[in-house]
Amino acid sequence: MNVLQELYYTKDHEWIKVDGTIGYVGITDFAQHALGDIVYVEFPEVDDTLEANDTFGTIESVKAASDLMLPVGGTVVEVNEALEDDPGLVNSDPYENWIIKIEISDPEELKTLLDAKAYEAFCEEEE
Amino acid sequence: METAKKTALYDVHVALGGKIIDFSGWALPVQYEGILQEHEAVRTKAGIFDVSHMGEVDVWGEGAMDFVQNLVTNDIEKIADGQIAYTVMCNPEGGVVDDLLVYRYDSAHFLLVINAANIEKDFEWMKSQSGSFDVRLENRSDSVAEVAIQGPLAQEILQKSVDVNLDDIAFFHFMPEVHIAGETCLISRTGYTGEDGFEVYTRQEGIVAVFHAIMEAGTPLGLKPAGLGARDTLRFEAALPLYGNELSDEISPLEAGLGIFVKLDKKAFIGKEALVAQKEKGLPRKTIGLEIEKGIARHGYPVYDGELCVGHVTTGYQSPTLKRSIALALVDADHAEKGKTLQVQVRKNKIPATVVGKRFYQKNYKK
Numbered sequence: 001m002n003v004l005q006e007l008y009y010t011k012d013h014e015w016i017k018v019d020g021t022i023g024y025v026g027i028t029d030f031a032q033h034a035l036g037d038i039v040y041v042e043f044p045e046v047d048d049t050l051e052a053n054d055t056f057g058t059i060e061s062v063k064a065a066s067d068l069m070l071p072v073g074g075t076v077v078e079v080n081e082a083l084e085d086d087p088g089l090v091n092s093d094p095y096e097n098w099i100i101k102i103e104i105s106d107p108e109e110l111k112t113l114l115d116a117k118a119y120e121a122f123c124e125e126e127e
Numbered sequence: 128m129e130t131a132k133k134t135a136l137y138d139v140h141v142a143l144g145g146k147i148i149d150f151s152g153w154a155l156p157v158q159y160e161g162i163l164q165e166h167e168a169v170r171t172k173a174g175i176f177d178v179s180h181m182g183e184v185d186v187w188g189e190g191a192m193d194f195v196q197n198l199v200t201n202d203i204e205k206i207a208d209g210q211i212a213y214t215v216m217c218n219p220e221g222g223v224v225d226d227l228l229v230y231r232y233d234s235a236h237f238l239l240v241i242n243a244a245n246i247e248k249d250f251e252w253m254k255s256q257s258g259s260f261d262v263r264l265e266n267r268s269d270s271v272a273e274v275a276i277q278g279p280l281a282q283e284i285l286q287k288s289v290d291v292n293l294d295d296i297a298f299f300h301f302m303p304e305v306h307i308a309g310e311t312c313l314i315s316r317t318g319y320t321g322e323d324g325f326e327v328y329t330r331q332e333g334i335v336a337v338f339h340a341i342m343e344a345g346t347p348l349g350l351k352p353a354g355l356g357a358r359d360t361l362r363f364e365a366a367l368p369l370y371g372n373e374l375s376d377e378i379s380p381l382e383a384g385l386g387i388f389v390k391l392d393k394k395a396f397i398g399k400e401a402l403v404a405q406k407e408k409g410l411p412r413k414t415i416g417l418e419i420e421k422g423i424a425r426h427g428y429p430v431y432d433g434e435l436c437v438g439h440v441t442t443g444y445q446s447p448t449l450k451r452s453i454a455l456a457l458v459d460a461d462h463a464e465k466g467k468t469l470q471v472q473v474r475k476n477k478i479p480a481t482v483v484g485k486r487f488y489q490k491n492y493k494k
Contacts, residue, residue: 036146036356037163039445040423040452042474058474060423062162062444063356065474 001123002029004095008071008110009119015095016071018110023074024098027059030123032094035061038087041099043079050074052109056100059090072109074102134179135272135331136338143352151244153180155355162356166447169320169361173278174353175341178326179334182246182268184239184253190261192234197397198256199229200380202390208233211299211315214388215380216252217398221405222376223383225249226368228317230301238313242370256397272334276341276350277324277361279491284345285325288337289314293325298494308333308340319358321365321490363442364488366416366455372426372441373414373455381405382457384414384485412438413463416485417454417471419443420478424454424471431470431477437462440471446487453487454480 013031145156201214230238301315310333424443443454470477
């Protein structure tokens with residue numbers, strides 16, 4: 001399982017990469033592996049303002065639909081349209097292929113997330 | 128999962144990297160490499176499935192023909208010895224107890240192959256209907272194992288392991304004593320994928336050797352082990368029904384679109400009166416195909432015509448072969464017209480869906 005050091009993680013297997021006040025949000029390698037072949041991603045609307053743990057979309061594998069939960073509150077500034085044509089990109093590189101880009105509402109919320117080490121330990125327990 | 132039954136091939140699945148799930152009480156692989164790869168292998172080359180969970184009931188005796196004729200909707204007198212009929216058995220209300228294959232050895236011996244989830248219910252049902260017939264029923268589900276080899280290269284691959292000419296087994300026919308890896312097998316040209324292929328039955332103790340012999344012959348030609356995930360997407364594209372989705376105790380075979388397997392002109396069978404009445408009155412519901420604008424319409428999602436809820440999705444997928452989002456749905460007959468736009472409730476949204484034919488994928492049988 002691949003975990004990147006510089007990201008923050010949730011127990012729902014999302015990651016967020018912070019660049020100033022912008023956050024890129026995706027699902028982890030653990031999540032894509034557990035889901036299997038991803039065939040559809042349902043996005044929120046740009047400009048939607050959501051709180052931490054709100055559902056911001058749905059990711060569908062061949063067999064099932066799973067909610068996507070936002071790690072921290074924010075306003076959607078962009079969705080990754082490349083995933084509309086090729087949702088399987090999330091399988092091939094889950095950290096390169098972010099799902100949405102947000103303007104983070106309160107950077108303090110990042111402190112509630114897991115770092116790479118804590119996330120890795122959490123996944124080991126899940127397995 | 129600890130309580131799930133293991134098939135004789137369980138360790139083989141684990142060794143091949145199978146992702147094991149509990150499927151109606153059976154520990155079986157949902158996938159090995161990935162559902163999409165396995166699906167494609169079956170459509171373009173071949174795949175091998177462990178279907179040992181299926182149930183097998185033998186019917187023996189002088190009254191076997193009359194018993195089976197009364198039990199099922201298809202006409203078993205019209206098939207020859209060595210031939211197979213797909214059929215359903217109904218309750219008196221015309222709902223489906225199960226769908227099954229009837230293998231006719233001769234008029235005094237039939238093999239009924241039933242769904243894993245229904246084995247106990249079916250066997251009890253069969254026994255309860257056998258009273259007035261001179262038959263002996265034997266549930267051999269726990270001792271019989273089965274693999275399905277499916278795909279355009281299925282025959283070429285299986286031919287390398289058998290001591291008969293597979294050209295001699297026509298579509299929906301079988302041979303009861305074929306040898307693979309020293310094991311005696313029953314082989315039929317049947318399947319659940321919409322492709323040409325075979326189902327191979329043998330004793331539990333022999334199935335691992337049979338599986339390995341077929342894999343060894345087939346791997347160089349592109350044969351892949353395939354799991355329950357691909358089995359479901361494949362049967363769905365070919366619009367083959369799944370009990371619990373397209374069929375149930377409360378759905379009639381006519382509503383499910385299986386009218387050609389219901390011979391209302393044969394003499395009495397269980398459910399006949401209800402089905403005749405349903406046909407005369409007009410079917411209350413119909414099974415339709417839907418093409419969904421975006422997203423995926425999953426089993427159980429409600430289907431609307433405007434404000435009116437007219438039915439539900441029975442199975443839906445992003446079709447791996449067609450690359451479109453399609454579904455089967457059971458809807459009120461008044462809202463089933465081809466070309467009509469309905470809506471599927473996908474989470475918060477009602478997504479437009481066009482009524483289309485159910486033949487999403489043209490079956491490639493060798494007939």
